[in-house]
Amino acid sequence: MTVEATPARRVETLDDVVIRFAGDSGDGMQLVGDRFTELSAVFGNDLATQPDFPAEIRAPAGTIAGVSAFQVHISDHDIVTAGDSPNVLVAMNPAALKANVKELPAGSTLLINVDTFEQRNLDKAGYAQNPLDDDSLAAFRVYRVPMTSITVEATKPLGVKPRDAERSKNFFALGLICWMYTRPTEPLIDWIKKRFANRPEVFEANVAAFRAGFNFGETAELFDHAFEVKPAPLAPGEYRQITGNVALSYGLVAAAQAAKLPLFYASYPITPASDILHELSKLKNFGVKTLQAEDEISAAGIAIGAAFAGNLAITGTSGPGVDLKSEALGLAVSLELPMIIVDVQRGGPSTGLPTKTEQADLMLAMYGRHGEAPMPIVAASSPSDCFAAAFEAARLALKYRTPVMLLTDGYLANGAEPWVLPDVENLADISVEFATEPNHGEEFWPYLRDEETLARPWAIPGTPKLMHRVGGIEKEDGTGNISYDPANHDKMTRLRAAKIAGIANDIPLVDLDDPGGADLLVLSWGGTWGATTEALRQVRAQGKKAAHAHLRHMNPFPRDLGDVLGRYSKVLVPELNLGQLSKLIRAEYLVDAKSYTRVAGVPFHASELVNEILEMMKS
Amino acid sequence: MTVEATPARRVETLDDVVIRFAGDSGDGMQLVGDRFTELSAVFGNDLATQPDFPAEIRAPAGTIAGVSAFQVHISDHDIVTAGDSPNVLVAMNPAALKANVKELPAGSTLLINVDTFEQRNLDKAGYAQNPLDDDSLAAFRVYRVPMTSITVEATKPLGVKPRDAERSKNFFALGLICWMYTRPTEPLIDWIKKRFANRPEVFEANVAAFRAGFNFGETAELFDHAFEVKPAPLAPGEYRQITGNVALSYGLVAAAQAAKLPLFYASYPITPASDILHELSKLKNFGVKTLQAEDEISAAGIAIGAAFAGNLAITGTSGPGVDLKSEALGLAVSLELPMIIVDVQRGGPSTGLPTKTEQADLMLAMYGRHGEAPMPIVAASSPSDCFAAAFEAARLALKYRTPVMLLTDGYLANGAEPWVLPDVENLADISVEFATEPNHGEEFWPYLRDEETLARPWAIPGTPKLMHRVGGIEKEDGTGNISYDPANHDKMTRLRAAKIAGIANDIPLVDLDDPGGADLLVLSWGGTWGATTEALRQVRAQGKKAAHAHLRHMNPFPRDLGDVLGRYSKVLVPELNLGQLSKLIRAEYLVDAKSYTRVAGVPFHASELVNEILEMMKS
Amino acid sequence: MTDGNGTDGNGSGVAVKLARKDYQSDQEVRWCPGCGDYGILTAIQLLLPEIGIRPENMVFVSGIGCAARLPYYMNTYGVHSIHGRAPAIATGVALARPDLDVWVIGGDGDMLSIGGNHLIHALRRNVNLNILMFNNQIYGLTKGQYSPTSEVGKVTKSTPFGSLDHPFNPVSIALGAEASFVARTHDMDRKHMTEMFRRAQAHNGASFVEVYQNCNVFNDGAFDTILNKDARPDMLIDLKHGQPVKFGANGEHGVVINEFGEAKIVSVADVGEDKLVVHDETRADPSLAFALSRLAEHPETPTPVGVFRAVDRPAYGVAMQQQIAVASEKSGPGDLAGLLRSAPTWTVA
Amino acid sequence: MTDGNGTDGNGSGVAVKLARKDYQSDQEVRWCPGCGDYGILTAIQLLLPEIGIRPENMVFVSGIGCAARLPYYMNTYGVHSIHGRAPAIATGVALARPDLDVWVIGGDGDMLSIGGNHLIHALRRNVNLNILMFNNQIYGLTKGQYSPTSEVGKVTKSTPFGSLDHPFNPVSIALGAEASFVARTHDMDRKHMTEMFRRAQAHNGASFVEVYQNCNVFNDGAFDTILNKDARPDMLIDLKHGQPVKFGANGEHGVVINEFGEAKIVSVADVGEDKLVVHDETRADPSLAFALSRLAEHPETPTPVGVFRAVDRPAYGVAMQQQIAVASEKSGPGDLAGLLRSAPTWTVA
């Protein structure tokens, strides 16, 4: 039998709710967070999630540094962020409470595992006195639940040892939340069954804990009623949940198929980019080649070699790795070979905040190579959008024979959202022709360019009659032979620049969202799409008019960006850096863009953007 | 006895002359160029030189690729460039003629070593027919001199074998030029004596060749008269000739003395920066430590370690090396340690044009690190100015505990000019105090900042009670302990930025050269100072009004730059890149600066800037 | 390497013996519970007071990784730098200040993958560094990818079908890189670790110590076959200078050098004690040390621990100082005014 | 490594024998007159037609340096890349296209200084590359600084008072890095070079060949003591598989392995022929090769040339292909639509 909500009970309906599961790294918060998310997805809510791992390897249990949290936002309407702050916080221990309570708005709900609130844990969390005994939590609706002990009780009949039993307490918490928000329970129990198929005792303990949690909500006098969040009217289609790193990996695989080329991914592990390597290394049956190089320079070099040899070559990393690849990327620019560099941005400078998000590598992508070495830049705007962004990066790289920088960030990489599966049968054909014949009488000139795209031919080893040498020294226009001629260097420098600039004619115009009559434009890019979009919804909900343009192509910009900017008397550029895009557009279009920045390693809150926008409207 | 010009002979006086010695790499053109320069310097002319090496290791003798040239500009007035194009070309072989003649204005003088104009050499140079036999040189005053054979003749008496004798032909050419421009000859003969002291036969041969050349001018009917360029009324003082790389090396040594710190230079050889390593490695008795590292990353790391240990630490390289150092420089920014990175810019991207000059690393210096990692940038404007620029870079690095980027270029590095020796007794004191005591009660807080400069204390190993750890992970403001706190990261990011921005209050205002009434401002930076200054002199000589500002500090800019720019309706920014400074000032001050660019690996010609300026005045 | 007197003349005139706490920072130690790194840290912190170099004269430099966190826990000067670059940064410290005692701490990825080049060059230069490489045959901090010391076929996050790379033998590569001091120890035997660290610190020049370290989260038990208590006698070959290479509970196993210069494991009973190779750390030729290093193809076979090689060679920092001393002796202390006039000068009145 | 039939089926059906010219590009060769690089280039261009792999199936990858200019002179596919990175770039070519024959060319600075890490990792991975390192013990292209193979005390532009760094022995470091094929030859003996290059090319996996090369401009005569015609018999030890290691005009000198596994030079008369070590390239254990490599402390002592080591080990590219084949076999060719559905999906009508 499965747990059923008694039809009689009262249920209050909500538009949306933001729940954060917080506990020790060892408490399995990410796991129950994922489960709840999937239940809600399958149930039909729109949703967005945001995990928050500790940066430490594994900080001591019970300490603030060791707290791991998972926030999920579910709703009955289309949403774009994981929510500014939670309405409900599940705190498995004092540290989890302390680390998260300050973000809680007054009136929100607290589910606390009281069993853990004894002296040792309070000390570890740095609580002078037990917050449950003073009025520090007065502003919240606090539920004190002995999660551990009930879990142990519930699993005793199975003969589980207490120490093992305790491990299931996260499922108790999940059960309770599932009751509170009237989630279907079967899929979860099936999942536990599958997951722990070969460890029946664990399976049983977890199920027992889950049911205990669910029943606790049902029977305990604590809660006078449960809530429900109705399914959202999402666009029809087949959906799945996906994180940015997985979407990006699939986007690369899709691009390789659409280009009819083997995929070669060379990388050196680094947070938060490692999962792309992990994901792609599973896909050997797709013919995907992955190599864990000895360092990032090698990974970039390997990708260059693979590109020369005719593969769709990618190297992925985060900021520190991009620094190291700089010289190799300059070579790729000079060789004019197709290739993608993925930069999953994290907090900098230097080692910075490895597990946090940031947008501060835009200038590095633009200018992080000596000499004039221009490179197209594509930025993803949401976890699922990483699929399309990767595909677009591949299209540009192949068509224009150029390295392309693909920017995502830690928030997109680990965040998840529902995604309508694309129709893989009808992916755009982005395949390009290899050169097969001499292109200059009997000779082959590797730098004889296509008039329209200015791309040079891609002649791969194994092709008779097209043997040629390429290198990083300046090349004679056309023949590609070494040339120290001043005029030729000037010409080639401008040709390389013109080729990249010309891409502006091959990308969409600014996708402008203007309700009409706005004189303020919010210009955003990359991972802040969600927060910015939500902010504008709220602003408009207040009857105010503001326009929004979100950029995917950071270099070159859409060819109409100048005109668009010109139409607004006020331009606001919100960024998780000190104003990098704003510098670029000021230089390019001489518009007095105002930049709103926050460099805290966390996504924007829609609310702060709303305030900023309203402020600026006043002024 | 020494050669003396017969008093009788007629001599025409010139304001200035530009002479270019051109021959095969093996012909010793750099050597005679240097000698002529020194003679003229000691004679009292103002002068500027510009060597032009072949990029090849050693291209086959007689080929265009193998041509090596040396241009020297001597004058009786203050000059700032080596001259746009030569008035006199000495061509030791057909390749030298072919490679250089196209730059010769009509009416200029050609001294040709006719002995080399036989078929083999003409073929190697790619001459279909002998240019001496057709009228292709009609526009020039051509002197056909059998330099080789006369040299061989002149040295026969000494019993020198013809093959060896030929080697002295460069001294023949030098002798001839010395006669033409009435240079004193003793110093030269003394020099030859010293240089070849232990090879008397070579000494005698060279002297004989030199005299033969001098006498040839005197006696041959070819030349109806000689010329003279009177000494220039230079500012009083003791002068020497100096190249940029040597001046920079001495500037670092001076800075170390003025800072009372040991100098540590870690580098990996790369053209055109290697000579700094070569120069400093000679100065062991100055206590200078130099290390040739295994690569540029290591060199940067070694400098960071030396800085942490309390040395004045420098790492020098060119563009490709700066790419590689990016990650380490980000660490230095995060550690807030004093250090200088020298970038002797060369033609890029990638290997580019290693022996040519360019200004295309400005954006790399500004933005070539992931995350927000600001760094002051100092740029030298002439060969001798590299001394002062290095000193200033050290001052800022030490005072603000920050890595500083010092930009020079291939033209400054190898170019030479007379330099008034600074008074080393009265160098500014740029020494800073090491921390010696706890700064927070009993504790030492490595990131407790000086209120005025925002610099953190420099506590070096060996100091009791101040033991501390620094690292690249974000640090808590004050204590410097690892901190993942969002607000702290935002604060530290802005503090690092504010520290660098604050330097604007510690550097001179824009040094503006405005004759009054100008509405056009030419804004230049770095190695183009000479060409720009010369261009403005010529413009003004035509009675036109234009202002000039040349920047030494590229980040931060002088605090009044915005005002200055605001005063002019037209701003022209000439650069040897695709407009990098112009982008920076457009973004910063929203001024519609027009950028004039050339990326040909060679310095600007004053003349092209003159045209550009006049054009812009018209518009 | 500085000489310490083992006492902290704290101004009071009274000499206070240095203690473990003098080398412990106030930072909470943060490795996973059960991590081998704890034991190594303890061994270091217990040894230093004995050596007696004062904390302010010590610098711990590391790259990035779990191992590389160690400097934070030392109450000395320290740099937690960037991935792979610790040997370079430490070189700068050691050459700028030969008076300091400089330690380099890092993992197998930090030092042999991204940092491989700096390591081998520091070793050949013989910079005076005490280099401890914690080898857990995995990338710990990035949560479990294989490393250059992982065995072929290793299944990790980045190699779900098993790794293809033939691993480095850290001792072999160090010897191939002309190292003057090379040793191996492991996190299960504090006494042995302490002895190896002591020797490394005492050595003039670069000393390289490989420390087998258990990552109980991502590569638990990697060394069990040789390190679990019962296995040790038959699986650990304790190298002792001047003594025949023997092991086994009753010294029943031994090592001989065959006609190809290869180290082979034999039964002492069969070949006779006198046929065993007598270990000599001080051989100018590293061939013996190299041959012995090959016994640990991977830690499934009997594995030598102890000092493989310890030879005298001028330390780089000292030689650098000497060059400066000699030059100053010869040309006198640098005179800047004179230097500026090293080329012909002329005066304009 | 591709198999070539030595003929160029030029469509015409008539098979044309490949000749030297088929491997020569139209670029003028530009090294200093008298540079040892010329001879090496000639040896390569004369060998290739014999091997018979068609030019279009060959790729020459180099870094930066005089040596690294070589690819421009080959009428094959080629990449003149950036300083030190050739082994990495070549790895990408070789793994993307195991059907190609990939050569890596570079100098001692390119491969052992800035490129050291990529080299040792390419060797341990056993990527199918033919790596030729032209060792002139100097930086040629940058006009004469010392290199990681320069002898201690070398006076160069960057070390006017003499260098302090103990040099690498390229063969030793390659062996320490688990190389499966290691050889040494020199630019004065085309026949020997040709043989070594042939062997290197035929080897499956990474082959490393050190080529002593004279830089007559910046380090002229670096190898004279061993290479000048009269010296050679007594100074070059020509290693031959399966034969006792002997040299000297009349084979009067020999090499024995002593009880410490060290290679020592002896007089054959004194010890007797049968005491000489019999060279065996194929030993699984690299100790013999390593011991022999130590004979060339620096080229003033008798120096072995020839193949030190040649053992079979799966080439990385082949193993990579196999993993893919097996996976495709097992799970069928990749189905993108299925992949997207690898997580639970739900449908909104």
Ligand SMILES: Cc1ncc(C[n+]2csc(CCOP(=O)(O)OP(=O)(O)O)c2C)c(N)n1
């Ligand atoms: C330039 C750069 N690349 C990659 C990383 C990510 N990273 C940090 S530590 C590490 C390897 C950790 O393994 P190891 O060095 O063996 O140390 P352990 O954690 O096992 O002690 C990696 C790949 C980084 N921090 N910087």
Ligand SMILES: Cc1ncc(C[n+]2csc(CCOP(=O)(O)OP(=O)(O)O)c2C)c(N)n1
């Ligand atoms: C990143 C980078 N650093 C430095 C250089 C300068 N550089 C070019 S070749 C070279 C070394 C040349 O020596 P080697 O590799 O032995 O080749 P050789 O010229 O002796 O044949 C150096 C330092 C460069 N081109 N790129």
Ligand code: SF4
């Ligand atoms: S991950 Fe492994 S190595 Fe790192 S701290 Fe945890 S147990 Fe130790």
Ligand code: SF4
């Ligand atoms: S510099 Fe040396 S190595 Fe380079 S080409 Fe000339 S002789 Fe050859």
Ligand SMILES: [Mg+2]
């Ligand atoms: Mg490890």
Ligand SMILES: [Mg+2]
């Ligand atoms: Mg070399």
